[in-house]
Amino acid sequence: MIDIHCHIVYGVDDGSYSKAESLRMAQIAAHSGVTDIIATPHSIPGMFDNFAGEELDAAFGRLEKLIADNGLDERLRVHRGMEAFANDDTLDRLENGQLLTLAGTDHLLIECEFGEDPEYFGGILLRLRRRGIRPVIAHPERYYFAQDDPKFLLDYVDMGCALQLDSGSVTGMFGHRSRRTALELLDIGAVQLIGSDAHDSESRTPDMREAADLIANEFSHRYAELIFDVNPARLLKNRRLLFPGDESEGKRRDPFMTDEEFWGV
Numbered sequence: 590m591i592d593i594h595c596h597i598v599y600g601v602d603d604g605s606y607s608k609a610e611s612l613r614m615a616q617i618a619a620h621s622g623v624t625d626i627i628a629t630p631h632s633i634p635g636m637f638d639n640f641a642g643e644e645l646d647a648a649f650g651r652l653e654k655l656i657a658d659n660g661l662d663e664r665l666r667v668h669r670g671m672e673a674f675a676n677d678d679t680l681d682r683l684e685n686g687q688l689l690t691l692a693g694t695d696h697l698l699i700e701c702e703f704g705e706d707p708e709y710f711g712g713i714l715l716r717l718r719r720r721g722i723r724p725v726i727a728h729p730e731r732y733y734f735a736q737d738d739p740k741f742l743l744d745y746v747d748m749g750c751a752l753q754l755d756s757g758s759v760t761g762m763f764g765h766r767s768r769r770t771a772l773e774l775l776d777i778g779a780v781q782l783i784g785s786d787a788h789d790s791e792s793r794t795p796d797m798r799e800a801a802d803l804i805a806n807e808f809s810h811r812y813a814e815l816i817f818d819v820n821p822a823r824l825l826k827n828r829r830l831l832f833p834g835d836e837s838e839g840k841r842r843d844p845f846m847t848d849e850e851f852w853g854v
């Protein structure tokens with residue numbers, strides 16, 4: 590599995606608070622079958638001022654060294670990214686080079702206020718799309734407007750944005766409205782990515798197995814594979830993300846395909 594959303598960098602936001610905690614999170618990830626993590630500190634002006642530059646580079650460097658010093662680097666690759674915040678200055682921050690995309694690709698992880706106006710958020714997403722960015726919307730199932738009516742999210746998908754569920758929403762950690770919305774989005778095949786959005790080693794951990802099992806059982810093994818493995822691997826290569834169904838276009842007749850050929854990773 591690949592985790593594209595994780596607050597494992599210590600001391601920079603409300604995620605990991607220490608070196609020891611980051612090590613515990615890395616161990617949980619590796620033991621639960623995660624091979625790659627994109628470390629995504631919050632970048633919220635005035636709250637978590639994490640912007641591209643020396644300070645943030647140093648924080649990523651400390652995490653990478655911690656993982657290497659403890660012999661985990663062969664099992665767990667760490668990539669750099671951030672969870673950008675949507676507000677009036679997002680476009681300026683992009684143009685000033687202050688935002689980090691996911692692992693240096695065109696995909697930008699972006700969140701908004703839980704009570705944000707969906708049209709305002711949509712306007713920012715559209716402007717990002719016009720600049721060649723492929724927004725990955727962090728935990729859409731937790732936004733109030735989406736819980737009231739997921740149609741706005743489908744407009745964002747039409748625009749070329751990807752929806753990234755939090756694994757904890759699927760298992761019910763964020764309450765029934767988030768869970769119901771997550772399951773609805775899965776049911777209509779609108780979800781392309783999932784992430785742990787882990788903040789610690791005890792309650793919001795990097796272990797996504799429960800959510801993966803639930804999706805495999807309630808929907809399909811292929812769907813779970815698509816959002817936990819295939820699309821994140823494609824994202825790391827800056828390739829277009831697939832929807833459920835895309836993967837087998839024109840390929841269904843050949844029963845001897847390898848998984849790799851089937852998915853086109």
Ligand SMILES: [Fe+2]
Pocket residue numbers: 594596672727786
């Ligand atoms: Fe997050």
